[in-house]
Amino acid sequence: MRPLVEVRSLSKHYGSRVAVDRVSFEVEPGEVLGLLGPNGSGKSTILRMLTGYLAPASGTALINGFDIVSDPRSARGCVGYVPEDVPLYQHMRVDELLRFMGRMRGLEGKALALALDAARERLALDEVRRMPVGKLSRGYRQRVAIALALLHGPRLVVLDEPTNGLDPRQIIELRHLVQCLATQCSVLVTSHVLGEIERMAHRVAILMDGRLLKIHSLRPGAADRQRWLRLQIHAPASTGLSSLLTGVPGVVAVEPDGSSATLSRWRVQVADIQAGQYIVAALSGAGLGVGEMTEAAADLEHLFLRLTSASNASPMALHS
Amino acid sequence: MNRLMVLTGKETSALFSSPIAYAVMAVFLLLLGYSFSITLFVSKNATLVHVFFQAAMLLVLIVPIITMRQFSEERRSGTLELLLTGPAHEIEVVLAKWLACMAVITLMTGLTFGYAIVLAIYGDPDWGPVYSGYAGLLLLGGALVSIGLALSALTTNQVVAAVVSLGVFGLLWGIDGLAAFATGRTENWILGLSLLGRFTPFATGALYLSDLGFFLVVTLLGMFLCVRALARR
Numbered sequence: 001m002r003p004l005v006e007v008r009s010l011s012k013h014y015g016s017r018v019a020v021d022r023v024s025f026e027v028e029p030g031e032v033l034g035l036l037g038p039n040g041s042g043k044s045t046i047l048r049m050l051t052g053y054l055a056p057a058s059g060t061a062l063i064n065g066f067d068i069v070s071d072p073r074s075a076r077g078c079v080g081y082v083p084e085d086v087p088l089y090q091h092m093r094v095d096e097l098l099r100f101m102g103r104m105r106g107l108e109g110k111a112l113a114l115a116l117d118a119a120r121e122r123l124a125l126d127e128v129r130r131m132p133v134g135k136l137s138r139g140y141r142q143r144v145a146i147a148l149a150l151l152h153g154p155r156l157v158v159l160d161e162p163t164n165g166l167d168p169r170q171i172i173e174l175r176h177l178v179q180c181l182a183t184q185c186s187v188l189v190t191s192h193v194l195g196e197i198e199r200m201a202h203r204v205a206i207l208m209d210g211r212l213l214k215i216h217s218l219r220p221g222a223a224d225r226q227r228w229l230r231l232q233i234h235a236p237a238s239t240g241l242s243s244l245l246t247g248v249p250g251v252v253a254v255e256p257d258g259s260s261a262t263l264s265r266w267r268v269q270v271a272d273i274q275a276g277q278y279i280v281a282a283l284s285g286a287g288l289g290v291g292e293m294t295e296a297a298a299d300l301e302h303l304f305l306r307l308t309s310a311s312n313a314s315p316m317a318l319h320s
Numbered sequence: 321m322n323r324l325m326v327l328t329g330k331e332t333s334a335l336f337s338s339p340i341a342y343a344v345m346a347v348f349l350l351l352l353g354y355s356f357s358i359t360l361f362v363s364k365n366a367t368l369v370h371v372f373f374q375a376a377m378l379l380v381l382i383v384p385i386i387t388m389r390q391f392s393e394e395r396r397s398g399t400l401e402l403l404l405t406g407p408a409h410e411i412e413v414v415l416a417k418w419l420a421c422m423a424v425i426t427l428m429t430g431l432t433f434g435y436a437i438v439l440a441i442y443g444d445p446d447w448g449p450v451y452s453g454y455a456g457l458l459l460l461g462g463a464l465v466s467i468g469l470a471l472s473a474l475t476t477n478q479v480v481a482a483v484v485s486l487g488v489f490g491l492l493w494g495i496d497g498l499a500a501f502a503t504g505r506t507e508n509w510i511l512g513l514s515l516l517g518r519f520t521p522f523a524t525g526a527l528y529l530s531d532l533g534f535f536l537v538v539t540l541l542g543m544f545l546c547v548r549a550l551a552r553r
Contacts, residue, residue: 051405054553073407081405087398091337103326104406148402 002065004029004155004186005050009059012045012210019045021210022059027156032182034201035190036304042210043190044084047160050188051081064155077105080149084160086141090134094125094144097133098151105152119147123177139170146177157181159189163196175200198300206307213307216300228302229268229276230257232291233283237264241288248282250275263291267302324412331420335386344382345428351378356435366443368435372453372523375429379461380493380515384485386424387468388478390417391550396476400550410550414473414543418465425461429454449525456522459535460515464489466542473549489515 005027012020020042027033035043048054050061052072061068066075089097098119102112120126123143128136133144142162149157159178163171178200181187191197197204198218206213235241237259245254245268253269268279276293283290335341355374394400403413433454439445467488472481496514499507511517518531 048401048405053401053405073409076405076407079405083398083401083405085398087402089334089399090397091334100326100330101406104323104408106323106407108322 001029003027004031005061005063005188007046007050007059007061010046010049010056010061011058012042012049012054013057019210020049020056023207023210023212024059025205025212025215027186027188029155029186030182030184031203032178032187032189032201034197034204035188035207036192036194036197036204036300037207038192038308040209041207043192043207044160045210046207047081047158047188047190051079051158052076077152078155079158080152080154080156081158082142082145082149082160082162084164086138086145088133088141088144088148091132093130093132094136095129097144098125098147101148102151107152115151115153119151122150123147138165139167142166142170142174150181155185157185157187159187161190161192163191163193171196194301194304204300206304208308214303216303218300227270227273227295229270229279230292230294231266231268231279232293233264233266234262234289234291235264236261237266242266244282244286245279248275248278250278323408324416327408327412327416328419331390331416332423335420335424340385340389341424344385345424345431348375348378348382348428349431352432352435356432360439366439366445368439368445368450368453369523371432371435372457373519375432375457376460376516376519376523377493379425379457379464380489381486383421383425383461383464383468384482384489386421387465387472387485388482389472390421390469391473391546392475392478392481395473404550410547413550414469414546417469418462418543421465421469422458422462425465426458429457429461446525449523452522452525452527455527456519459522459532459539460519463515463535463538463542466539466546468542470542470546470549473546 003026005025007023007025009022009024010020011018011022023042023046025033035046037043045054049056050063050068052068052075056069060070061075063075064078066078068075092100095116098116099112102115107115120129123146125140125143125147128140133141136144142165146157146159146162162174162178166174175196178187178189182202187200189197189200191200201218203215203217205215231245233241237256241264242254242256245251245266250271251268252271255267255269257265257267259265268275270276270279273295280290280293352371352375356368356371359370391400394403404410436445436450468481468485471485471488472478475481475484492513493515496511496517499510499514502510512534518534521528521531
C-alpha cells in the first residue's frame with residue numbers, strides 16, 4: 001500500500017540556523033505517527049511545512065500524492081491541522097466559526113449542515129454551540145479546533161502538541177479521539193511528553209536539533225520493537241557478570257542500572273521475551289540468584305535518552 | 321470567488337462587531353458635522369469643498385486605527401496560521417480585509433452625503449464637485465487602507481502598525497512642503513507623490529486620469545506589498 005505521506009529530505013533554515021535538516025519519513029494510511037523531541041527540535045516546523053504554512057528550503061513531501069511544493073493547495077485540502085496553542089477567533093460563536101471554516105473548505109447547503117452536525121456530535125460541542133469561543137475553557141477550545149480540522153473529512157490530521165494545557169481527563173479523552181481518528185485517517189501528532197506519544201502513536205520519530213534520529217515502532221510485536229528486561233541479581237556488579245549476561249542467547253545489550261554490596265541491577269535488551277528463561281538458567285548455572293526480573297515498559301524513554309544524549313548523532317532516517 | 325465572499329463577510333462582521341468601527345465613525349461624523357454647520361452659517365455657500373478636505377485629513381488620522389489590527393492581531397494570536405493552512409490564499413485574505421475596511425470607510429463617507437442633501441434642500445449646489453469629491457475620498461481611502469494593511473502585515477504589534485502608518489500617511493500627505501527645497505524634475509516627482517496634491521483636483525471638481533491612476537497604483541502596490549509581507553513567514 002502506498003504511504004499517505006512521503007516526506008523526502010525536508011529542510012528549513014531560519015537565517016543561519018538549521019531548524020529542520022534533511023528529514024525523511026512516511027506515514028501509512030490509518031497510522032498514528034508521533035514526532036517526539038525536546039523544544040526546538042523542529043517538530044512544529046515540520047508540521048508547518050507539511051500544512052503549507054512554511055515553505056521548505058529544500059526537499060518536499062507528498063500528501064495523498066500531492067506535492068506540497070508544486071501543488072500546495074491540493075495537498076492542504078487533504079489535511080486537517082490543529083496548531084499549537086489552538087488559535088481561534090475569540091469573538092466568533094462556536095457554530096459561527098464552524099460554519100465559516102466549513103464554507104472556506106467549500107462546503108455548502110446540506111453537505112455543510114451534515115458536516116457541522118457530525119463535528120458537533122463527535123466532539124460533544126452541542127452545549128457550547130452558541131457560546132463565544134473566547135469564553136470557552138481550554139479543553140473546549142481544543143475540541144473546537146479539532147472539529148474545525150475534521151470538517152472536510154481530511155485524509156491526514158495533524159495535531160501540534162495537542163495535550164498542552166489539558167487536564168488528565170481531557171488528555172485521556174483526546175487519546176481516545178486520536179485512536180478513533182486512526183480508524184478513518186492518518187494522524188501526525190507532536191509532543192515533548194514522552195508518555196503521551198507512547199500511548200497515542202503506532203510509531204514514533206525521534207528528533208533532535210532538526211535531525212531525525214530514529215523511527216521506532218510502538219506496535220506490540222513489531223519486528224524492531226526493542227524489549228528490555230530489568231534484572232536484580234544477588235551479586236555485586238562486575239565485568240564478569242556483564243560478560244555472562246551478554247553471552248546468553250537472545251541478549252542484544254546489557255547495561256548496569258545500579259549496584260550495592262550484595263545486589264546489582266541491570267537493564268538487558270533482548271531479541272525475544274523468551275530470552276528471560278535463558279538468562280535465569282545461565283545465572284542459576286553460575287550459582288547466582290535472580291531477585292527480580294520484569295519487562296521494562298518504558299523502552300521508549302530509554303531509547304530517547306540514549307539517542308538525544310549522543311550530541312554528535314548523524315542525520316539519518318531509520319525506517320521500521 | 322465564493323471563498324473571497326466568505327472571507328469578506330467574516331472580516332466585515334469582525335470589524336462591525338468591534339466598538340472601534342463605531343467609535344471611529346462617530347468621531348468622523350461629529351467633527352465633519354460641526355465643521356459643515358459652522359462653515360455653512362458663516363460663508364452661506366452651497367459647497368462641500370472644505371468638508372472634503374477635512375474628511376481627507378480625518379481619513380489620514382483614522383485609517384491607521386482601522387487597519388492596525390488587521391494582520392498584526394492575526395499574526396499575534398496565530399489565527400493567520402489557521403487561515404493560511406486552510407484553503408485560503410494570501411491574495412484572498414488581503415482582498416477580503418481591504419474590502420471590509422473599505423466597507424467601513426464607504427459607510428462613513430456615505431453618511432456625510434446628508435450634508436449634500438441639506439445643501440440641495442436649502443440651495444443649489446454644483447453636483448460635479450460633490451460627486452468627484454466623494455470619488456476622491458474613496459480613492460484616497462482605498463490607497464490609505466492598502467498601505468495600512470501592508471504595514472500591519474509586517475508586525476505583531478498593533479500600536480507599532482498604527483504609529484508607522486500614521487507616520488507614512490502624514491509624510492505622504494504633506495510631502496509637497498519638501499518640494500519647496502527642490503527644483504525641476506525632483507520638485508515634480510515630490511509633488512507627484514503628495515496625497516494632498518493628488519486629492520485637491522477631486523475636491524474641487526477637476527478629474528485627471530493621472531490622479532486616478534496614482535491612487536489605483538498606490539492601492540495595488542500596497543496590496544502587493546501586503547501579500548509579500550504575508551508570504552514572508
